[in-house]
Amino acid sequence: MISIQGLKKSFGSQEVIKNVDLEIEQGKVVVIIGPSGSGKSTLLRCLNVLETPNGGVLSIDGQKLDFNSAVSKKSISAFRRLTGMVFQSYNLFPHLTTTGNVTEGLTTVKGLSRKEAVKKAELLLDKVGLAEHKDKYSFQLSGGQQQRVAIARALAMDPKVMLFDEPTSALDPELVGEVLRVMKDLAHEGMTMAVVTHEMRFAKEVADEVIFIDQGVIVERGAPAEIFNYPKHERTKKFLSLLQV
Amino acid sequence: MYLNTIALSPERIQRFQEIASTSIGPLIEGAIKYTIPLAIIAFSIGLIIAIFTALARISSSKFLRAIARVYVSIIRGTPLLVQLFIIFYGLPTIGITIDPFPSAIIGFSLNVGAYASEIIRAAILSIPKGQWEAAYSIGMNYSQALRKIVLPQAARVSVPPLSNSFIGLVKDTSLAATILVAETFRRAQEIASMNYEFLFVYVMAALVYWVICFILSIIQGRIEIRLDRVVGKTGGLS
């Protein structure tokens, strides 16, 4: 489903992603953990080309982007349409209502009629439990509600893969659960997901695989029970011990 | 003797009343036929120029950035009065003759274009990067993200400074008197040159401008309250 080969990304002279290889099978949930600044966000952002990799080959659902040669803008936006992204800071469009946030991509990018788009938005908002908030603006919603709108907005575009970059890190603790629940449902429906998170319970319950990344390399990967209970590398052990304090 | 002629005798006050009643018509006509249309047309054209100039200034093309910078620098670095004289009195000497009103439209539009481009540029840059990224992440390209996500938010940010610019423009249109546009102030000059009551007539003209600007500032307040309600004063745009 997703294949990453030899991915490289630098900011100036700083090498942030160093030759990363990764495969994610259809319908699997991969949780990415690692210290702050280790390159987790950059890895996800390379996957939907919000950051342009300096080298490597990305492939999703048979579509390929080879960054070892020149890549056209057109192929990037076609590739990006295979992915949906959920940001730590939600990034809802504040000038649009909840429904407007979900329909905007449908009408502008997919060319749906206003009516079709609203119908689809209603289904999705129902799914994330926000049907009664459809006419509100983001400043009228809690963080948990905003993040669920953001998930609906991404899902509206029918992505093959959902990318989550610390979706609950900005939330008050009591609001984390409602967002994780939506993500869990999505996983059970068979969505392919790459999730950067430090919610260990979520990782244990939902992830098919956990990847520990440090200084731009994948240090260790395996089933959640394996990584959390029997980490092999010193760096993984150290990171996990810090998390559990 | 001299003091006597400028004193406010009852006869003089009566004369003022006559002048007021005969000249208020022409002054208001000047405002309605020239001052207000000039301001509205020049502002509209200027805003379009300003949006393109702002986009050029933040574009990745060095060439576009340079052109926009030079344009803004020339307009902001030279007096409006001189610009109007170049267009109306200067261009005919190389065979380009433009009527007073269109000349004024050109001059004021170029002026608004340069000043408002700075306001719009700042407004666009004030929209968080995450808004662009969210737009791209749902498959939008640059121009869709700009039109559907960034500009609508930037428009709200720029309403207060732009409405100040508009009020400033209404007052600046009085400079068009110098290139023979029969707007409010030119009417005042003509009336005063006949009756020599410069103070009275010019104060009347000032009042006409003040009334227009007063009404505009009320409208401005209304618009701002409405925008706050739509976007939410707290954090709506953060």
Ligand SMILES: Nc1ncnc2c1ncn2[C@@H]1O[C@H](COP(=O)(O)OP(=O)(O)O)[C@@H](O)[C@H]1O
């Ligand atoms: N746009 C950028 N420009 C320069 N440096 C960046 C940029 N984005 C990330 N970095 C740097 O890359 C490194 C990895 O960042 P990031 O992928 O955000 O880490 P993580 O998400 O694991 O905390 C950090 O050192 C960060 O400072």
Ligand SMILES: [Mg+2]
């Ligand atoms: Mg991060």
